[in-house]
Amino acid sequence: MNRKKINGAPMIPFALLACRIGESELRVTELAAEGFTVRCAGELPPCEEIMLSFYHSGAGTYRRVRLREYTIEAGEETHFFREYLVLTKQEDYRQETGRLFREYQNYISLKMTGDDGYLSRELVGYPWEREEEHFRTFEEQKRVWMREACEGAAGQKFPDGLALAVCLDSAKWREAYLRLDGEEFAAAYWAANHLSGHPIAGHPVDRIYVGNQFCSHLFPEEEEFFAVLEKARAQGHGVTLMLPAAQERQMQERVRLLEMAAEWCEKRGIRMEAVVNDWGTAWLLRDRHSVLEPVLGILLNRRRKDVHSPYKIGLAGREAYPRDGYGLEQQGGFQELSGTGLNSAFYRTYLRETFGIARYEMEACGYLQKIPEGRHSLHLPFYQTNTSAYCPLYAACHEGSRGRQRPVFACPEYCRTHAFLYPSHLGMAGRYNSLFGYDRDILRSLRILGEYARAGMDRVVIGML
Amino acid sequence: MHTMKITAGLGCADDYIRFCEAGADECFCGYVSLAWAERYGLLSPLNRREVNFYNVQIGAKSELEILRGMVQAYGKRVHLTFNSLFYAPEQYPVLADTIAQCMELGFESFILADPALLVYLRQQGMDCEVHISGEFGEINHCAAEAFLPLAPSRIIFPRKNSAADMAQCIAYLKEKGVSMEYEAFALNELCQFSGSFCNSFHCDELGHLCRTPYWLGGVDREEECVWELDSGSGDTAEQRGEEEALPPLGLTGCGLCALPELGQAGITHLKLVGRGNYADCMERDIRAVRLALNILDDVRDAGAYRKEMKRRLFAGGCPKQCYYLGEYPL
Numbered sequence: 001m002n003r004k005k006i007n008g009a010p011m012i013p014f015a016l017l018a019c020r021i022g023e024s025e026l027r028v029t030e031l032a033a034e035g036f037t038v039r040c041a042g043e044l045p046p047c048e049e050i051m052l053s054f055y056h057s058g059a060g061t062y063r064r065v066r067l068r069e070y071t072i073e074a075g076e077e078t079h080f081f082r083e084y085l086v087l088t089k090q091e092d093y094r095q096e097t098g099r100l101f102r103e104y105q106n107y108i109s110l111k112m113t114g115d116d117g118y119l120s121r122e123l124v125g126y127p128w129e130r131e132e133e134h135f136r137t138f139e140e141q142k143r144v145w146m147r148e149a150c151e152g153a154a155g156q157k158f159p160d161g162l163a164l165a166v167c168l169d170s171a172k173w174r175e176a177y178l179r180l181d182g183e184e185f186a187a188a189y190w191a192a193n194h195l196s197g198h199p200i201a202g203h204p205v206d207r208i209y210v211g212n213q214f215c216s217h218l219f220p221e222e223e224e225f226f227a228v229l230e231k232a233r234a235q236g237h238g239v240t241l242m243l244p245a246a247q248e249r250q251m252q253e254r255v256r257l258l259e260m261a262a263e264w265c266e267k268r269g270i271r272m273e274a275v276v277n278d279w280g281t282a283w284l285l286r287d288r289h290s291v292l293e294p295v296l297g298i299l300l301n302r303r304r305k306d307v308h309s310p311y312k313i314g315l316a317g318r319e320a321y322p323r324d325g326y327g328l329e330q331q332g333g334f335q336e337l338s339g340t341g342l343n344s345a346f347y348r349t350y351l352r353e354t355f356g357i358a359r360y361e362m363e364a365c366g367y368l369q370k371i372p373e374g375r376h377s378l379h380l381p382f383y384q385t386n387t388s389a390y391c392p393l394y395a396a397c398h399e400g401s402r403g404r405q406r407p408v409f410a411c412p413e414y415c416r417t418h419a420f421l422y423p424s425h426l427g428m429a430g431r432y433n434s435l436f437g438y439d440r441d442i443l444r445s446l447r448i449l450g451e452y453a454r455a456g457m458d459r460v461v462i463g464m465l
Numbered sequence: 466m467h468t469m470k471i472t473a474g475l476g477c478a479d480d481y482i483r484f485c486e487a488g489a490d491e492c493f494c495g496y497v498s499l500a501w502a503e504r505y506g507l508l509s510p511l512n513r514r515e516v517n518f519y520n521v522q523i524g525a526k527s528e529l530e531i532l533r534g535m536v537q538a539y540g541k542r543v544h545l546t547f548n549s550l551f552y553a554p555e556q557y558p559v560l561a562d563t564i565a566q567c568m569e570l571g572f573e574s575f576i577l578a579d580p581a582l583l584v585y586l587r588q589q590g591m592d593c594e595v596h597i598s599g600e601f602g603e604i605n606h607c608a609a610e611a612f613l614p615l616a617p618s619r620i621i622f623p624r625k626n627s628a629a630d631m632a633q634c635i636a637y638l639k640e641k642g643v644s645m646e647y648e649a650f651a652l653n654e655l656c657q658f659s660g661s662f663c664n665s666f667h668c669d670e671l672g673h674l675c676r677t678p679y680w681l682g683g684v685d686r687e688e689e690c691v692w693e694l695d696s697g698s699g700d701t702a703e704q705r706g707e708e709e710a711l712p713p714l715g716l717t718g719c720g721l722c723a724l725p726e727l728g729q730a731g732i733t734h735l736k737l738v739g740r741g742n743y744a745d746c747m748e749r750d751i752r753a754v755r756l757a758l759n760i761l762d763d764v765r766d767a768g769a770y771r772k773e774m775k776r777r778l779f780a781g782g783c784p785k786q787c788y789y790l791g792e793y794p795l
Contacts, residue, residue, distance in 0.1 A: 011477070014524025015506065015517035018499040025499045025525040041530035053499060055517055057669065060507040080534045107518050107669065116672025123670045131678055139685040245603035245662075248630035279580070280607030299662050300602060302550040302579075304508070306665040306674060313670055314507045336508040336553070341581030344554040350584045354611070385674055387662035389603065389625035396681050402693060403657055406791035407627055421682040421690060428674070435658070435665075435674060 004073065004085060008032030009101065017100060020051040028052075031101075033094050035087035037075060044084050047072060054096040057103050057123070060313040065092050126311045131423045138419040138429055142464070145427070145438055146194035149381070152444030158203045159450040165207035165240065165377070167463035170218055171416070174228055177208065182235055193464040199446060200462070208232050209461055211242030213277050213298050213361075214387050215432040216250060217411035219243075222260070229264060238273075241292075245278035245299055247389060249407075258284055258292065265291035275361055276300065282355040289356045295377075296342075296351065296360040298384050304337050305365040305385050307428045307437040320367035321441055325451040334367040342372040362457070364442035371455040378452055379461045380442045387434040393418060394433075431465045469728055471754050472648060473747060474740035475543065477520045478532040480747065485539045487748045488755030493544040493576060494740060495522035496529060496567065501559070509556065512548045513578075513600065513660070514740060516669045521741030526566070533571045548578035548598045550661065557585045568593055576621070577601070578661065580612070587615050599623040599650065599736070600660035605630075606637035609645075619646035621736065625659055627792055628723055632730035639731070649727050651735035652750055653742070655718025655788055711746055713784050714753050720788030721757045721774060725767035753778050767793065 008030040019026045019038050022045045026038040036052075038044075050067040067088055075083035110119040120126035135141035158164075166189055168174045176192075177185055183204075190201040210228050212218035220228065232239045241261060246254045258274075258281075265272050271290070276282040277297035285294045309315050318333035341347040342360060351357040360376045362369065363383035390405035397414040399406075420430025427438040442448055449460060470490035475481060477494075484492055497511045502524070505511070514521040523529055523545075536543055545567055547560060560582060564575060574594035577583050578601050586593065596619040602608065604622055622631050626649070635647055656663070658675050665674035680690035715721065718738075727735070737754055739747050757774050764770045771793065775783065 011479075011520060013518060013520050014499070014522070014528075015497070015502055018502075018525060020499065024527055026527045027525045039531070040527040041534055053503065057517070062503050079538070081531045104518065111518075116676060117678070120671050126671065134680055134682075134690070136687045136690070137683045137685055246605055247603060247626065248605045248633045249627070251605050251607065278603040278605065278608055279611050280603070280605040280609075283607040283611035302661075302664055304664060304666070306671075308666055308671045308674070311671060312508075312666060312668065332508075336505075339553045340551040341554070341557070341579060344557065344581065344585075346557075346588060347581040347584060350581075384662075385665045386658035388658045389623065389662075392657055396693070403655075403786065404790060405625065405657070415684075417684055417686070418688075419682060419684050421680040422677060426677065428677075430679060434662075 004087070006030060006032035006035050006037070006085065006087075008036065009104075012100070012104065016055045016104065018053045020053070021045055021047055022049065029083065031097060033097055034089070035070075035085060037083050037085050039081045039083045041081055043082070044072070050086065052093065052096070054100050057107070058313070063096065065090075065096050067093060120311060124311045124313060124316065126308075127425055130425045133424050134421045135424055138421065138431070138465075141421070141424065141429065143194045145381075145440070146198070146443075148440070149443035150195065150197040153199055153446055154197075156199055156446040158199050159446060159453045161453045161458065162449060163206040163459045164200065164203045165209055165238070165459055165461040166205055167209040167242070167379075167461060168228065169209070169212045169242065169463055169465070171220070171413075174210070174220055174224060178224075178227055178231055193462075195443075198443065200443070200460075205237065207238035207240060207459070209240045209242050209275070209463070211275075212244055212432075213242045213275060214244055214384060214434045215391070215415075216244045216246065217391075217408065217413065218415075218432060226260075226264065233268065233270070240273040240275060240295065242275045243277060243281055243297070245389070246281055247407075251280065254281055255284060258288065262288045262291045273359070276357075279355075282357065286356060293359070294355055294357045296357050298361050298363060298379065299387060301340075301342065301360050301362060303340050303365070303369070305363070305383050305437060307366075307385070307426045309366055321445070321448050322368060325368065325447075326455060337367060339370045343370050345373075348372060348374070361461070364439040364448075365437065366439050366441070368448070368451065371452060371457055373456065375456060375458045377459040377461050378449075378457050379463050381439050382429075382436040382463060382465055383439060385428070385435045385437050389433075391433040393420065393430070396420075429465065436465060469724070469732055469758060470734045471651075471737055471751060471758070472544070472734045473737045473751050474742070476522070476741040476744075478523060478528050478535065480744045481532060481535045481541075481543070482539065483744060483748055484751055485541045487751040489541060489737070489751050491542045491544065491734075493546055494532075495546045496563075497522045497524055498526060498563065499524065501563070505553075505556065509553055510549060511560075512546050513667060515667050516741075518669050519741045526570075529567065529570050529572065536571070542574065543572065544574040544576050544596060545572050546576040546598070547582065548576055548600055550600060550664070551579050552582060557582065561586055561589050561591060564591065564593060574618070583612070583615050583617070594618045596621055596646075596648070599648075600663075602661045604634065606634045609634060609638055610641070613643065617645070619648055619734070621648040622650075622732075623659060623661055624650050624655060624788065628726035628730045628789060629792070631727070631732060635731035646733045647731055648734040648736050649720070649730075649732045650718070650738065650788055651720045651724070651727075652715060652737045652739075652754060653717050653719075654738040655786055711743075711749055713781075714750065714778060715786060716784045718786050718788055719783065721754070721778065722771050722787065722793055723789035724757055724761050724774075725770055726789070726792060728761065
């Protein structure tokens with residue numbers, strides 16, 4: 001069929017431009033200043049109103065243009081669809097089309113440079129020029145960050161109603177825990193982590209977390225593990241077991257570990273928390289709830305966490321931690337990130353009834369979260385953003401390339417000496433098989449912890465990687 | 466005759482016929498309606514591909530109708546992905562409604578990564594076919610067993626699972642009498658981190674965290690920092706701005722050497738990732754996997770297969786972006 005040619009741009013992505021005719025959403029298959037084509041499987045629905053939604057990338061929103069003056073011509077018909085040409089002289093349509101072309105063209109040009117940082121600078125003002133700046137060591141960056149935290153928190157009080165736990169997530173901290181007693185250990189832990197001057201250091205340590213939620217190679221050997229449990233018992237500390245996600249080949253070992261831990265608890269009449277990071281381990285625990293209480297781990301409690309948040313369209317310039325806390329009903333922005341499935345009763349019920357899970361491990365991750373009903377723990381000041389089942393650090397140190405990853409059976413623990421360092425301004429670090437962001441506010445402003453305590457959080461867990 | 470089928474990522478309805486004719490046995494694609502994009506698109510994407518500037522999703526219901534017609538004509542199924550790792554509480558009813566609409570159109574199978582969504586759909590009495598996404602979480606036999614009551618019909622093993630691990634898990638479920646399909650990654654988009662543990666943004670305006678420049682340095686001792694920038698994976702070809710010549714086969718990830726082991730493990734479907742890649746690349750990739758499967762048919766010995774497959778597909782050398790590194794002699 002002959003129809004007028006508009007010589008437009010073909011196949012503009014639907015997310016940039018969509019057409020609504022009546023109740024039907026239609027794809028624009030060609031776009032030009034004088035009109036556009038749409039297509040559908042059958043006849044075009046009766047046409048009372050045509051609405052176009054143009055994406056504005058700067059704001060991350062759509063602007064609707066209602067077409068009042070237009071003509072429609074039937075176009076090409078294939079076996080699967082028929083095209084229709086819509087012609088209009090409406091000025092707002094022409095303006096929006098021109099703007100969309102310019103934005104689209106600009107984006108493609110920026111992408112062609114091949115530099116994500118440069119693209120981000122041009123689009124959202126990301127400080128690309130600072131990407132070369134980084135600390136010399138992981139410890140140096142921690143020292144600087146914790147000094148800032150101590151200065152910011154001076155004169156503040158650790159909120160009431162929160163228990164304090166520390167993570168023994170590597171051999172270094174476990175060895176210190178076994179070597180030193182009570183307050184001596186706490187003092188050494190805060191000093192080693194540059195937090196001696198922080199109000200949190202004045203609060204007694206109530207509980208220890210043993211193991212590692214992310215890397216299976218950082219779980220202690222049997223002898224050391226039970227030595228830590230005994231020491232914790234003697235010190236009057238509660239114990240939470242941190243179990244990383246288990247791959248199939250690790251399941252036998254996992255079963256054995258749980259059996260031993262359960263036996264240890266039974267003999268002593270103790271119930272111990274076990275943080276699970278894979279559903280298989282949660283399933284294995286279902287017959288052991290009397291001694292091992294399953295807790296939802298970080299890797300199963302998923303939410304959007306990214307150190308780029310301050311530059312993200314829709315989040316930039318918004319208050320991550322509103323001054324009025326939960327009292328302020330924010331619309332959009334971080335409010336949209338604040339809830340997950342765990343805030344739904346149906347899912348909490350499922351987790352409780354299927355796996356016996358009622359407690360969740362959460363992380364301070366740079367914005368105020370909605371705390372699900374119940375009593376939960378807040379990890380800080382670092383939050384996990386990415387984890388690999390195989391180890392990127394091993395690949396970098398052993399293979400010479402972070403991408404050359406493979407299953408690791410005997411790990412030399414390169415993470416004792418090496419870390420991935422990132423541009424300082426981002427506030428992130430690569431430790432063992434994971435990337436972590438640093439929540440710059442959580443230790444500086446203890447008001448936020450107070451908000452969480454009021455919302456149902458009953459424990460703060462310090463993990464210093 | 467080989468039994469493994471090819472499931473290929475589809476970025477738009479227009480590529481379906483081409484992919485089928487190239488040898489795909491089935492396709493998968495995202496569907497994000499305008500209503501969702503307008504309400505939630507910016508911060509709560511419906512699935513992992515949250516970019517707007519690329520054709521990575523089916524975006525209009527009318528396009529699904531067109532695709533349905535193609536599926537009826539060609540008989541190769543299309544699975545729809547709803548694979549965000551989580552959703553906000555108010556989104557579950559919206560998703561259930563959207564999935565119900567897709568089912569009315571004749572799409573019966575959905576790839577889910579959020580356990581809560583699977584639970585919700587079943588609680589609503591929705592009996593759609595569910596594929597447990599490779600981003601659902603670590604899959605071991607106990608995890609698979611835990612979700613059997615929710616009746617998934619396929620398990621997609623996550624990236625960074627060895628063929629041996631998959632074999633063990635599949636053997637356990639078979640012994641239990643479980644009837645299930647099993648899918649493994651075969652080509653493209655090998656990430657440096659695991660999808661199910663990846664909580665960072667994948668949007669237009671910011672680089673991926675996994676691709677941010679980094680230095681390998683010391684924990685507490687100053688060492689010469691080695692600067693690295695991952696440029697190998699993460700983006701689709703279109704996103705990398707490659708327009709002209711096709712990039713080499715397997716440049717962003719390849720598991721073709723492991724096909725004998727995957728077949729022996731009981732894998733029924735091979736995932737060819739690349740929703741939104743250039744159709745030319747995808748067509749070339751589908752043909753390559755089809756050829757590899759044909760070679761596997763002809764040459765049963767794993768070593769001989771690898772030799773012949775490499776001779777035919779990687780005459781100029783392979784990019785060494787191995788999905789299953791260390792599982793077979795190179």
